[in-house]
Amino acid sequence: MNWLIGLGLAGLIALVAGRMRWLTTGGALMATLVGASVFGAGGVSASIPMLAFFLSGSMLPHALGRPHKTDRRTAFQVAANGLAPMLCCWGVLLYPEMEPAFWLGYAASLATATADTWATEFGVRFSETAWMVTTGRRVPAGESGAISVVGTLSGMLGAHILAVFCTPLMGYGVQAWAVWGLGVGGMVLDSLLGATLQGRFQCAACGATGEQRLCCGASARLVRGVRWVDNNAVNLLSTLATAGAAILVWE
Ligand SMILES: [Zn+2]
Numbered sequence: 521m522n523w524l525i526g527l528g529l530a531g532l533i534a535l536v537a538g539r540m541r542w543l544t545t546g547g548a549l550m551a552t553l554v555g556a557s558v559f560g561a562g563g564v565s566a567s568i569p570m571l572a573f574f575l576s577g578s579m580l581p582h583a584l585g586r587p588h589k590t591d592r593r594t595a596f597q598v599a600a601n602g603l604a605p606m607l608c609c610w611g612v613l614l615y616p617e618m619e620p621a622f623w624l625g626y627a628a629s630l631a632t633a634t635a636d637t638w639a640t641e642f643g644v645r646f647s648e649t650a651w652m653v654t655t656g657r658r659v660p661a662g663e664s665g666a667i668s669v670v671g672t673l674s675g676m677l678g679a680h681i682l683a684v685f686c687t688p689l690m691g692y693g694v695q696a697w698a699v700w701g702l703g704v705g706g707m708v709l710d711s712l713l714g715a716t717l718q719g720r721f722q723c724a725a726c727g728a729t730g731e732q733r734l735c736c737g738a739s740a741r742l743v744r745g746v747r748w749v750d751n752n753a754v755n756l757l758s759t760l761a762t763a764g765a766a767i768l769v770w771e
Contacts, residue, residue: 530555546595631703638678643671665715680705
């Protein structure tokens with residue numbers, strides 16, 4: 521029964537998000553699947569942190585006055601942050617005896633996604649200077665693997681707020697601090713993977729380096745990382761790793 525209610529509610533929210541041009545059709549379908557899983561496994565108290573992440577991530581670019589060019593999230597972009605929490609919800613349903621561990625994984629992966637989103641949005645908006653997390657070299661804010669003071673503090677705040685929104689689900693006390701700590705750790709892991717594993721490319725025609733595989737109508741040369749690992753793949757890996765770490769910590 522919860523599944524049906526969740527499917528209806530999630531579909532409704534995804535429809536509105538599509539209308540607001542936050543999601544593509546594929547993104548809306550993926551968001552509906554994630555939302556129905558969350559509501560089916562944990563009802564309202566599990567849906568609150570997911571909505572907090574989704575709404576803050578969708579509204580921040582507009583609130584900060586820098587809506588992205590590619591604003592509408594695709595199915596893969598939704599899965600990058602939504603797959604790990606969704607798998608944890610399936611874990612709750614399939615292995616009820618491990619329910620607290622899977623909820624910690626759910627909350628921790630959402631805290632990681634929130635921290636990363638907030639760090640990127642606030643960091644790019646307010647930071648003049650950022651440093652590569654691996655080398656300490658000064659780079660423009662917003663580059664993958666770059667960390668800034670404002671971005672890091674904003675990410676820590678985002679993970680903290682997410683942990684507060686998880687208290688109806690997780691309770692107060694040590695669990696909330698674990699969610700916060702895992703979220704901040706996941707954000708750091710995200711930066712490390714962004715600086716090492718994520719593909720970086722140089723265009724043979726114009727010489728520009730960046731994260732785009734294509735430039736000047738041709739395929740750009742790989743200069744760092746792995747070709748198929750983009751920012752979405754890094755987000756997916758860091759949220760999955762955080763969820764896994766949380767489940768191991770609890771068990
Ligand atoms: Zn080029």
